[in-house]
Amino acid sequence: MWSLSTQARIALTQSHAMQARATVSSPTYGVLTLPLSGGSVEVDATSKVRRTATLQTDPRWWPHSPTDLLSPYGSTCRVDYGIVLPSGDTEWVPLLTGYLDETSRTRPITGSGDLTVKVADPAQRVAEDRLDVPAQTIANAPAVSEIARLVKATLGPQLDVIDETGSSASASVFIIERERWDAVEKLADFLAAEPFFDPLGRLVIRPQPTLSRNPVWTIRTGNRGSLLTAKDKRSREQVYNRVVASGQRTDGVPAVYATATDTTSPAYYGGPFGKKNRFYTSELLTTTAQCQATADALLARTRGVGAQVEIEALVNPALDSGDVLAVLDPETGETRHIIDKLSIPLTPDGTQSITTRSDELPAET
Template sequence: MGWPLSIEAQQAIAGSFVMDVKCTVYSPIYGVLEDLPISGGQVDSDATSQVRRTGQITADPRFWNRSPGQLLSPFGSAVQIYYGIGLRSGDFEYVPLAYLSIDESSRERPVDGGADIPVKLVDFSQRVAEDRFDAPTQTVDGATAVAEIARLVRDTLGPGIALVDLTGSTQIAPVIEIERERWADGVEKLADAIAGEAFFDQINRLTVRPQPTLADPPAWSIRTGPGGNLLRITDTLSRDGVYNRFIASGQRSDGAEPVYAVSTDTDPASPTYWGGPFGKKSRFMTSPLLTDEDQCQAAADAQRERGRGVSASISMKVVVNPALADGDVLDVQDDDAGRSLQIIDKLSTPLEPETEQSIVTRAITLPSES
């Protein structure tokens, strides 16, 4: 889910611009440091990973932890990272990249001097996943799936975690037993049941949204040629992880026949058309949260949409746009391969100037030939 930019910032990133980075550190013991000096790093976003946002910063050696409770300690400190876009006015527009928990800090130094401190960062889904249940726990009877996702997260991180629900779902979550894994068997399964996904956004809001599709409006245009922002591109074709039929079914404990639904790639123009040259390759998902055929169909359709076209994966190096996020749709205009819409799966944004942004996308079809 990309971040909105002003018209001035959009104009700036269309050409050459000055960048800046700000890091605000929040420590439960030390307090708040508004502007941590750093010399580099990056923020990564991966829609295929449970921990969606990770990062690394290289901090000033003056801030090395001399005790577990200090500023860059992995025992409760967090960092909000902003990417600044230099505007024509001389001001900066700061775009939040991620709010991340400190996972590890280390240093290697000569005995007679200091050295920069590499700090590894993860988003707060990692903290939720680490909070495993002592004993099997049931979902709340009569609560919606979205409400249960929020409850599972807030029980770990506290009631102050904001919820952004973009699904509008009012589907009641059936009572299920979560044996141990709060995130994988609770949050993710509940999101799958409403054909959605759950993650923490750039400012640490718990976000529940429908699975992104190519029907979503493009967030940015990327193009080759004079004045273009596409610097390098690599096309990869693979059958790995590609399916053309998805079967979603419910689990029943009362002996009744389980409900199920099938979603198949029936587009004859698709390279993964069921029964076409690609062949037939099915993927199954089973969840106790799927209690009727409509829910099964929605879940199967969402999984098919998510998995369509991953055989046409494209890696790009582009001029940095810090407002982009995984799940955004790109309008890619390539003088050699033609024009196509693609969804961002992975994104890496550098925290130093004159470094390219890395994007990995998936597309429904291969870009058309010119």
């Protein structure tokens, strides 16, 4: 969750005004703050490109040439959400820093005539930058530095990289056939981590989020609560209660492996849910400890996926995927949830959609 002042936290629980702005920078045109008439920012931890935005703006900015401001040929965009404080000041929360992906319009104009501009975070640029010929990672280089090297080769040496793993572990050398971002994710899996770009466009490498972390925000029902609706879903799809992670050898030597088993959630291994294994193999896993760390991280990623809650709530623009929410409901009490997806509307009348997962099932009634 983006850090907020005490005044902003209080304002979010009360009636308040908001603002939104999009600042576009073009290599040839310069910098302009676009007037926005609508739009939203989407955050999805299950997607390769975690942050995207759809913006509506004035039709006079239609790009007639590839060098115009809103042409998707190099222009960048930063989207911010403004919380108007009781003092009248505005506290700005960054939502997305990325590249213009598409600009479209409809003719003849029958409605507002607004342009629709789509923005994607830098992961899309990295994914598009596929290797001309196969290459290999650098021997004995820390996995974190290899992730940074692969991404900076696309985005430039000035890119800020935030490593929250603190790991100096080196991965085995492997061949990158074509897909640069796939190699980045593979190295992150080796570290039991996830790579993504934050609202400022910085590359973050952090351990997989789990429900053991403290909640960053509480959503309540009832009077003065921020929870509007909640839709519960229970499914076996994508739920695994044991992960087996193993190395990959071609020299005849038995590969190392380790298992991580769910023994505490309602879907615990061998219980009423049954036994459902997931198998993960990588040539980067050369020790039992590495296999164990990867298995633990993959289990944390799939635990609770079958207990999803879709929440409609008052907007908190500072929330992020991977954050832990506390939901207070008279029917179910307090439950904790990890955010997988959320949207931030850029209009005053919008509400926030949040998709979460939790392995804390409500009591049967």
